[in-house]
Every structure is written in structure tokens, then in C-alpha cells.
Amino acid sequence: MSGISEVSVENLVVERGGKRVIHDISFSVAAGKVTTLLGANGAGKSSTVMAMAGVLPRGGAVRLGDIALEGFVPDRIRRAGLALVPEGHRVLGQLSVEDNILVAALDPSTAARRQGLQRAYEIFPELAERRHQSASDLSGGQKQMVAMAQAFVAKPRFMIVDELSLGLAPAVVKRLAEALKIAAAGGIGVLLIEQFANLALDLADRALVLERGRLVFDGPAATLKARPDILHGAYLAS
Numbered sequence: 374m375s376g377i378s379e380v381s382v383e384n385l386v387v388e389r390g391g392k393r394v395i396h397d398i399s400f401s402v403a404a405g406k407v408t409t410l411l412g413a414n415g416a417g418k419s420s421t422v423m424a425m426a427g428v429l430p431r432g433g434a435v436r437l438g439d440i441a442l443e444g445f446v447p448d449r450i451r452r453a454g455l456a457l458v459p460e461g462h463r464v465l466g467q468l469s470v471e472d473n474i475l476v477a478a479l480d481p482s483t484a485a486r487r488q489g490l491q492r493a494y495e496i497f498p499e500l501a502e503r504r505h506q507s508a509s510d511l512s513g514g515q516k517q518m519v520a521m522a523q524a525f526v527a528k529p530r531f532m533i534v535d536e537l538s539l540g541l542a543p544a545v546v547k548r549l550a551e552a553l554k555i556a557a558a559g560g561i562g563v564l565l566i567e568q569f570a571n572l573a574l575d576l577a578d579r580a581l582v583l584e585r586g587r588l589v590f591d592g593p594a595a596t597l598k599a600r601p602d603i604l605h606g607a608y609l610a611s
């Protein structure tokens with residue numbers, strides 16, 4: 374894919390409602406790997422990724438390879454190659470499935486749009502079957518597929534998924550997890566927030582654990598799986 378090997382976050386600080394919620398954290402997300410960001414409710418997972426994607430103001434640096442994403446608005450960050458699938462699998466209900474995917478395409482040429490759709494439908498064939506259906510008629514799982522297809526159609530180098538499985542049935546979660554594996558195998562660096570730590574650790578190569586806005590673990594997912602005390606500590610600390 375690209376020569377960009379990682380997204381790096383350095384000394385990230387985020388404030389919300391006048392309160393510091395992320396305290397000077399640094400980590401990186403490697404291309405072609407799944408990294409999971411874990412932590413209790415309110416630990417700061419969404420704040421971290423929203424700041425990375427330019428949705429929330431921040432202190433510190435976020436770099437895509439050598440490109441400093443300083444002062445970039447969310448659309449420019451997406452164009453640089455970092456796509457965010459926000460929490461809540463929101464879609465444009467009045468548009469068809471296909472139009473939902475196409476509004477997210479960055480290259481307006483017919484060939485690029487056709488290719489983008491083809492890629493999205495290869496990953497999620499169930500969306501191809503429903504391409505002309507109104508997105509408001511989809512199930513929660515299918516809406517999450519549309520939200521992920523909107524990220525894929527932009528040909529990202531890195532993709533952040535905020536809450537993959539929230540409120541979804543296990544069978545569909547399995548499909549969504551497979552799609553992330555395919556994305557990583559194709560060279561995309563994935564940063565995954567997921568409430569079910571076991572699911573996330575099975576998928577991930579690396580893991581990060583946030584506790585009250587501070588990073589308390591950064592290492593191989595397998596190490597964290599073997600050390601449930603670290604995770605329990607972080608979840609109990611909330």
C-alpha cells in the first residue's frame with residue numbers, strides 16, 4: 374500500500390468542559406496491524422481518537438508517517454489517510470446504501486467511485502444486495518457495515534473504529550471483526566475501541582490501556598491477555 378508505517382501520537386492532551394481528560398499520552402499505531410485501545414467507561418478512549426481525527430481540539434502532536442497533522446480539519450485528516458468510524462453507526466437515513474457509501478468517496482471520478490464501491494461490496498456482500506435500499510431500513514449491524522464501508526471507500530492508510538460491537542448481535546460482530554482483519558492484512562493500520570476486551574485482544578496484535586486519561590499499558594495483545602490483573606485494575610479504577 375503506502376510507505377507510511379505508523380501513526381504516532383506524542384504527548385497528547387485533551388480538555389473537555391474545562392477539565393483535562395487526556396494527560397500527556399504517547400503511542401503509535403502500526404500499518405498492517407490491529408491495535409486495540411481499552412479502558413473503562415470515561416477513561417478517555419473516544420476523546421483520544423476524536424482528537425486524533427481532528428474532531429476535538431488537542432495539545433501534542435499526531436503524525437501520519439512524516440506528515441504532522443497540525444491544525445488540520447477532520448476532512449483534511451481523512452484525505453491524508455486517517456479515517457474515523459465514529460461511535461454509534463450513524464448513516465444518512467434518507468439516502469440509499471450505495472449513496473451513503475459514495476458520499477464518503479474522496480475521488481469523484483467515475484472509475485474511482487466504481488472501484489470504491491466494488492471494494493466495499495467485496496468486504497460486505499450483504500450491502501451489495503441492499504444497495505438501493507434506504508439506509509434507514511437497515512439493521513444496526515448493517516448500518517455499522519455502511520459506516521465502515523464509508524471509511525474503506527476513502528482508501529485509508531489508517532482506520533479508527535470507535536466501538537465496533539456496541540449493541541450488535543454476536544454473529545454480525547464476527548463479520549465486522551473479519552472485515553478489520555482483511556483491512557489489516559491489506560496493509561491498513563487499525564485502531565480499535567471495543568467494549569468486549571476478549572474479542573478485541575483476540576483480534577489485535579497490540580493493546581493500549583487507558584486509565585483516567587493516562588496510558589497504563591502499551592504492549593503485545595498476547596501479553597495483556599496473559600495479565601488480566603492489568604485490565605481488571607484499569608476497569609476497576611473508573
Ligand SMILES: Nc1ncnc2c1ncn2[C@@H]1O[C@H](COP(=O)(O)OP(=O)(O)OP(=O)(O)O)[C@@H](O)[C@H]1O
Nearest residue numbers: 389390391394412413414415416417418419420421
Ligand atoms: N461532551 C463532553 N463534555 C465534557 N466532558 C466530556 C464530554 N464527553 C466526555 N466527557 C468526559 O471526558 C472523559 C473521557 O470520556 P470519553 O468519552 O473519552 O471516555 P471513553 O473511554 O470513550 O468512555 P465511553 O466508553 O463511556 O465512551 C470523561 O470524564 C467524560 O465524562
